[in-house]
Amino acid sequence: MTNYPEASRILVAIDCIIFGFDGKDIKLLLIKRNFEPEMGKWSLMGGFVNKDEDLSDGATRILYNLTGLKNIYVEQLATFGKAGRDPGERTVSVVFFALIKIDEHDSEAVKSHHAAWIALEDRPRLIFDHEQMVVQAIEHLKYNAALHPIGFELLPERFTIPQLQKLYEAIYNIPIDRRNFSRKLLSTGLLIDTGDKNSHSATKKAILYKLDEEKYKAKFHSFWNFMPDSMRRSD
Amino acid sequence: MTNYPEASRILVAIDCIIFGFDGKDIKLLLIKRNFEPEMGKWSLMGGFVNKDEDLSDGATRILYNLTGLKNIYVEQLATFGKAGRDPGERTVSVVFFALIKIDEHDSEAVKSHHAAWIALEDRPRLIFDHEQMVVQAIEHLKYNAALHPIGFELLPERFTIPQLQKLYEAIYNIPIDRRNFSRKLLSTGLLIDTGDKNSHSATKKAILYKLDEEKYKAKFHSFWNFMPDSMRRSD
DNA sequence: TCAAAAGTGTTCTGTATACACCCATGG
DNA sequence: CCATGGGTGTATACAGAACACTTTTGA
Incomplete structure (x- = not known):
């Protein structure tokens, strides 16, 4: 001691x-x-x-x-x-x-x-410097949601792709193309079709997905850019 | 108080x-x-x-x-x-x-x-948990060097592209293609040709570059991936 | 004159984008 | 039956990866 x-x-x-x-x-x-x-x-x-x-x-x-x-x-x-x-x-x-x-x-x-x-x-x-903290947290959210699949943490267990899209549009304050977003998301292999559909919809009901927890954990750190593409997928 | x-x-x-x-x-x-x-x-x-x-x-x-x-x-x-x-x-x-x-x-x-x-x-x-700290710092270096141009901070004021490549190869422990690396780097517009060349070389002398400080600061936060490409280049 | 390292060019392929079309639902 | 929103398809552009060739240097 x-x-x-x-x-x-x-x-x-x-x-x-x-x-x-x-x-x-x-x-x-x-x-x-x-x-x-x-x-x-x-x-x-x-x-x-x-x-x-x-x-x-x-x-x-x-x-x-x-x-x-x-x-x-x-x-x-x-x-x-x-x-x-x-x-x-x-x-x-x-x-x-x-x-x-x-x-x-x-x-x-x-x-x-x-x-x-x-x-x-x-x-x-x-109070105090809490505004600065919030600003930094918002930056962090924008930055990390672009690189890692953390958006799911803000959605219910079961969610639709349009919901996820609205989330990303809210984070970045930009419109996103529906079709490309959907394809990009599905191509990650992180979503599992639950078989159910969204009720409470005045129009066509969207498919409810859930996260593939296994792949989510495995792929969490797998988005890169500057380095060779081999790095993006590995790790 | x-x-x-x-x-x-x-x-x-x-x-x-x-x-x-x-x-x-x-x-x-x-x-x-x-x-x-x-x-x-x-x-x-x-x-x-x-x-x-x-x-x-x-x-x-x-x-x-x-x-x-x-x-x-x-x-x-x-x-x-x-x-x-x-x-x-x-x-x-x-x-x-x-x-x-x-x-x-x-x-x-x-x-x-x-x-x-x-x-x-x-x-x-x-001592203590310093090893954990180092491990986390290495992770941080790998992660951030892939997304932001921080590698320059580890090189002298004037450096060559092969030097920079050796740095990245050391960080990631992988071989990188000379030609693609060079083009990628130059395409960022961050490098200024100083006109001089590397002395102390047994073979062809490499061009000495320096960082374009203006563009470096402006572009520091500009690498993204998951979101639309408009986000990658803006901000 | 030759080996080793640096610089430049070309092709190919995958991924992002932009945009068109069809399907389901409830009023 | 139609407006609204959800799902699927296709052509194009661009960037990364693979690979060939030329140039410079000192020994």
Whole structure:
């Protein structure tokens, strides 16, 4: 055992960027603080790291408290550590990036935390440097959804290709050609036809697919560009 | 001003993964510790965050101390925060990823820190979770060098295309076709012919290029794959 | 003058794109 | 029966991969 007596100890917080998709807009799960500091203002969901708690466990704990969900797609995004970012006391915040299936969340838990789903464009002013965190998370989403099949994490277990297309159109704010999108998706081999079709449609019902979990895991890291094409598919 | 009296304060460290390229191998700058804890063992260069010091400033400071360089390519890689990762005391480490031009570093400073450039394959056992950090950094290098033109950061100001090719072959451990690589590189428009040629060559001398800084900055974030090609070139 | 490395060119093939057509559904 | 949205097909352009040839250099 060694001690580091001269070094300074700092508060370590965790903040979570939680994305959802309601079929039309990308949304963020934000809380209206009913506690100090900055009571009454909007912020990301967060908390301090417990003594003897792994960072990733802290993120899981905080996400579970707010959403009631355990198996969430979570990545560490970045750590924000400007000296004056929290005016109260020096605090370093490790920010986690989460994608959830919006229909599965526990709306009671959300309500009790004074949280709300808010479309990206409608997001309010946030405390501290939380806006910067959100901006970086949106960049991350755009970047990674183009390279890895993470979009599925925002959709229900069973989904249609048109749903997936609307998701990508929302992420990138561009129109996508229906037919090419469909072919590209199917060519990945990641989709399994469930045999069922979408009910609740005023027109032709779309095929419900589910993700091929095996291939999803195997292919997760398989999109490249600059290097020889052999790299894209391998790994 | 608000205080968070009940929350626990934690030591926050910074560790730096420093990559270099000697024309043949990708190397890491590691230190043989002549201080406690873990004296005599190999580790990454690091240190604690100073009170009132931004995280990124801390990284810059540590990198400057070891290399004597100020304008280094640095990115935040990730934060390692398992509860028991440092047996001495709970410590969270923010890891930075740095690429340097190996010929420009201050070898005196390196010597005085008992540091050494070690090829990736020859790296020794490292303390704590530093090996994990290195593995993640190598992944990051492979991933990002394929998508963004960061390879240049590892080469001298003026470099030849064959040099660049050797770098990529070292990163990916694969042979690359000379002719296709050259055309692909030149087609990016990022290279400027300096007019000079490589001396010290037993055969035909290669053209020395330098980076077009303007275009480099403008195009840095411009490689995509999954989305429509319009996204690849824009942004 | 020759081996080794650097530079330039050509062909082929796969993938992305743009666009046309047909099918199912409920009002 | 028709407007709307979903599924399938085809021609074209472009970029990557494979491979041949020429040029330069110093020993």
